[in-house]
Amino acid sequence: MSATVHLSEEQIQGLADGTLRGPEGLAASDHVDVCAECAAELSMYAALVQRLMTLSDPPPPPDFTSDVLLAVEKREHVLLQRRHTLLAAIPAAAVGIFAILGWALSAAPSVHVDRFLEIWTVGRHVVSAVIPVLEAARLPIALGAFAFCAAVIFLLARALRVFPQPAPASS
């Protein structure tokens, strides 16, 4: 390799960390011997690699493995609870679908359409009558709805809270 054609940065790094081997590595080493510019670059990278080799990470905490196993048990408990919830939801959904299908198949479709339109018309009348009342009592209704939602969310949060399992007694 000619001294006028310099080594690439990758080749110099390869020489510095020892990963550039074989004929290419030998040729690169020969070039560095006669090229001051590449030798200076190599010296910088060699110093960097040496510094990097002195790096070390702090060790994991001594109780790391036992903490992982505890966390695994907790996660398993949560997953089990979710699975139970799902298993309970499946029959409920099946009953719901069965009820809807039963209702839909209990009479001809035109009967359901007529009944739906009738309910829609009645509903519109009711809404048009109730809207002025609702507008007048907007604030108390909003406050009541907020209190109701807060109570429901609080009760749900309490009911769905995952309680930690007691740690096994050490021998």
Next chain:
Amino acid sequence: MTRPHETARPACPADEAEWARAAAAGDKASFARLVEKHKATVFGLCYRLVGTSEEARDAAQEAFVRAYTSIRDFDSRQPFGAWVLRIARNHCIDLLRRRRPTLALVSESRGEETESGVAPEPADLFALGGEQAVQESEAQRDLDAAIASLPPRYREVIALFHVQHKSYAEIASALNVPMGTVMTWLHRARKELKSKLAEHLS
């Protein structure tokens, strides 16, 4: 230092494959063996990515928990270490996306941690070895800061190659990228470090 640079992807050691199969069947003792074997590597990568020991512990723990809950999907022909490193890395990247970039490593550099979390006074360094020790400490702190300022993928390859002493193939397997990409990231990372640390290296 010699380092394996095989081109083929590494395979799972027989004992690890056996432990992983047992763990998939619910044997937590086997999973504990896997954790024991790989905790330092996983914790080290998390530390280099998230920047503090506390967060690294949580991230590494979460990585192992995720590994356990999905261990049935683990292909025992692949190395377990690379698989769990991939989980840890993805989790750390998620954590980093959720927060602003930090240079926590600057303040929590290697060897400066104490029980109270307070760095030793400069006087201690003088007592240990005089001015040279102070310079060494500053250089080390600058190196940690320079690494912490790199993009996460560059930090990963620096940590895995230079700190964990993994081969290109192992890093490629852990990061799920081609080996050429690992080499490119490593070259660019070192190039950036060289320009940041020119003062210390010349």
